[in-house]
């Protein structure tokens with residue numbers, strides 16, 4: 001094929017970021033022609049580009065690894081799959097098959113879990129807003145409801161009166177364990193006495209039974225010891241309210257937040273070096289439990305790990321649509337996926353692999369998405385050899401928070417596939433088309449276009 005003509009530009013030659021070998025780092029040219037043995041070409045030919053691809057093998061392996069790290073150190077461990085991290089039905093079903101219950105933060109997510117066959121008592125209902133109707137449904141079905149604020153106490157007292165029975169509830173708290181900025185907008189603050197006040201109010205109402213504590217200190221927490229401090233404070237508070245109000249705390253839900261092996265923008269070291277291992281997190285949590293709990297007391301330890309279980313099991317395959325030079329000479333590419341599908345591009349520097357060997361000198365390049373928006377940048381400085389139209393970029397890890405936050409903005413959403421452990425490829429969500437955009441729209445009749453004669 002004759003290469004397309006490109007007007008020459010004069011630029012200072014950059015062979016890559018300086019390192020002691022004076023060459024581009026090896027990762028700049030990683031080639032990936034398959035995912036779990038299935039050729040990228042075949043995937044795109046069959047399901048189109050862009051394409052979300054998930055690996056069942058990696059999901060099961062991550063789940064086993066994180067679960068084992070905790071369950072070998074503590075006898076009473078439960079995992080709640082954080083739906084918002086990725087709520088594709090196939091992914092949730094796989095997580096449930098691995099033994100996770102559901103952790104949801106809205107009525108929509110609650111209904112999604114129920115529609116997948118998860119019984120109410122295997123759903124943890126979190127979140128800053130739960131409507132009275134949603135609370136009533138969840139209470140009737142025996143869900144574990146973690147209250148976020150006072151209004152939910154009043155609403156649940158009404159539900160209790162309506163059902164004519166006391167209701168078990170958990171309380172979300174926020175606390176200082178050395179992670180800043182503190183996620184203090186969720187739940188009741190511990191250090192200010194707000195959480196204790198709320199427990200007192202629950203007791204005096206006489207309708208609710210506080211039987212659990214919940215606390216999620218944030219996401220992508222790189223300091224494992226913070227979990228130790230969190231758990232110690234939670235256990236101590238549990239005993240304090242047991243003593244003060246005779247509540248018996250049956251579970252400590254420590255939320256999620258363990259990082260995936262992705263590279264946060266601004267962190268120089270690669271994730272393998274910068275991040276603690278999952279065993280270090282498990283050690284910090286269970287060591288603190290051993291110190292803080294009374295001998296023989298083993299409340300349920302609930303984990304709502306999201307990104308650590310799914311992020312590395314997801315790739316987005318995208319295709320280079322065109323190459324251009326910016327006025328300053330920077331090489332730029334337009335790909336068929338942008339921030340409409342990669343919400344986390346704001347925070348993470350993805351691995352960007354090529355589906356084929358390409359010659360030429362690496363240049364610092366920009367990858368734009370297809371949106372007619374200036375902010376649609378997948379990576380503004382990635383070392384790439386000259387790429388031809390049609391080259392596929394395989395972007396990872398993207399399994400967490402990208403599909404759930406993907407937008408029907410300017411383009412519809414593409415298909416998602418799951419590669420099974422025997423190399424089978426299942427379509428788990430069809431590509432959308434225009435009907436998905438317009439299905440619920442209505443045009444007042446006076447604006448209707450005249451029918452062509």
Ligand SMILES: Cc1ncc(COP(=O)(O)O)c(C=O)c1O
Nearest residue numbers: 082216219256257304305306307
């Ligand atoms: C209440 C709650 N639980 C669990 C999670 C999952 O967090 P992560 O994906 O960081 O593990 C979140 C995410 O912010 C959350 O808000």
